[in-house]
Amino acid sequence: MTKTPKIRIGTRGSPLAMAQTHEVRDRLLAAHPDLAAAPESIEIVVIQTTGDAVLDRPLSEIGGKGLFTKEIDEAMLDGRIDLAVHSMKDVATVLPDGIVLPCMLPREDVRDAFLCPSAASIAELKQGAVVGTASLRRGAQIKARRPDIEVVTFRGNVQTRLRKLGEGQVDATLLAMAGLNRLGMADKATAPLAVDEMLPAVGQGAVGITCRADDEASHRWLAPLNCADTFDCVTAERAFLKRLDGSCRTPIAGWARLDGQGGVVFDGLVVRPDGTGLLETSRSGPRADAVALCDDAGRELAASCTPDYFTVPGQGG
Numbered sequence: 001m002t003k004t005p006k007i008r009i010g011t012r013g014s015p016l017a018m019a020q021t022h023e024v025r026d027r028l029l030a031a032h033p034d035l036a037a038a039p040e041s042i043e044i045v046v047i048q049t050t051g052d053a054v055l056d057r058p059l060s061e062i063g064g065k066g067l068f069t070k071e072i073d074e075a076m077l078d079g080r081i082d083l084a085v086h087s088m089k090d091v092a093t094v095l096p097d098g099i100v101l102p103c104m105l106p107r108e109d110v111r112d113a114f115l116c117p118s119a120a121s122i123a124e125l126k127q128g129a130v131v132g133t134a135s136l137r138r139g140a141q142i143k144a145r146r147p148d149i150e151v152v153t154f155r156g157n158v159q160t161r162l163r164k165l166g167e168g169q170v171d172a173t174l175l176a177m178a179g180l181n182r183l184g185m186a187d188k189a190t191a192p193l194a195v196d197e198m199l200p201a202v203g204q205g206a207v208g209i210t211c212r213a214d215d216e217a218s219h220r221w222l223a224p225l226n227c228a229d230t231f232d233c234v235t236a237e238r239a240f241l242k243r244l245d246g247s248c249r250t251p252i253a254g255w256a257r258l259d260g261q262g263g264v265v266f267d268g269l270v271v272r273p274d275g276t277g278l279l280e281t282s283r284s285g286p287r288a289d290a291v292a293l294c295d296d297a298g299r300e301l302a303a304s305c306t307p308d309y310f311t312v313p314g315q316g317g
């Protein structure tokens with residue numbers, strides 16, 4: 001009898017997390033005939049995270065890094081899971097000791113979606129409209145353009161937010177296009193927002209897979225799944241974020257993409273939570289220099305920021 005490999009994949013239980021994890025499983029089966037011959041050898045282990053459990057407060061208040069990853073990292077270090085599937089947007093710039101992220105799937109749409117029954121765009125929202133979002137980044141970029149708009153905290157998974165929007169709790173909300181696409185719900189978007197209107201979060205639209213640094217088998221399973229274009233761009237974005245000590249608390253946005261001719265282009269911004277003081281920067285150069293360029297962009301913005309950029313009013317820290 002040949003030994004059947006056993007791969008346990010950890011994930012959050014939200015419908016989006018599950019869709020992403022099923023995509024990873026399907027790609028593993030497609031890339032490895034020995035797994036395809038015994039598909040039951042891949043087990044999906046659902047793990048609840050702090051970010052899933054606490055639904056009544058803004059993400060920035062629950063605080064800190066790794067809100068959607070900590071419990072999953074612990075399960076991996078304990079040996080309860082071998083791989084973990086994460087939205088790159090939710091992965092802290094510094095990984096726990098012993099965990100690495102060697103693989104990213106091809107990036108989905110990076111844009112944010114505007115969802116609104118009464119207006120076709122942010123510009124068309126009525127004076128004083130209420131927009132629900134849990135994201136300081138989205139709220140701050142809206143306020144930067146439309147200071148009259150009231151931004152309120154809006155938590156919960158995609159389905160919950162759509163229900164609240166339908167019930168009229170808010171006039172509009174914003175969600176990642178990537179999440180809607182992966183859930184087969186792109187038709188729920190009123191329109192995608194142009195990146196010059198709403199710069200995405202670092203890592204938005206990308207799915208990353210972690211494993212233990214010393215787990216050679218997992219490295220082998222993951223190697224054929226990695227999309228180098230996505231990996232290089234998101235890795236560069238994360239160098240920018242790291243310079244700014246980014247977390248849910250700090251409205252930071254950044255997007256790196258390849259120019260198709262061996263080069264990379266990056267745009268990044270920081271803004272106060274109330275929408276004032278928006279600072280932007282851009283870089284372009286050879287792909288091989290992507291991390292250095294984005295690191296330098298982060299350094300530039302960090303030097304221009306006063307400490308209040310990193311403090312959410314009334315929440316300390």
Ligand SMILES: NCc1[nH]cc(CCC(=O)O)c1CC(=O)O
Pocket residue numbers: 087088089090174175176178179203204205206207
């Ligand atoms: N913070 C939750 C989260 N993490 C990743 C996504 C969307 C998918 C992605 O950006 O890859 C979402 C929901 C959202 O922002 O609408």
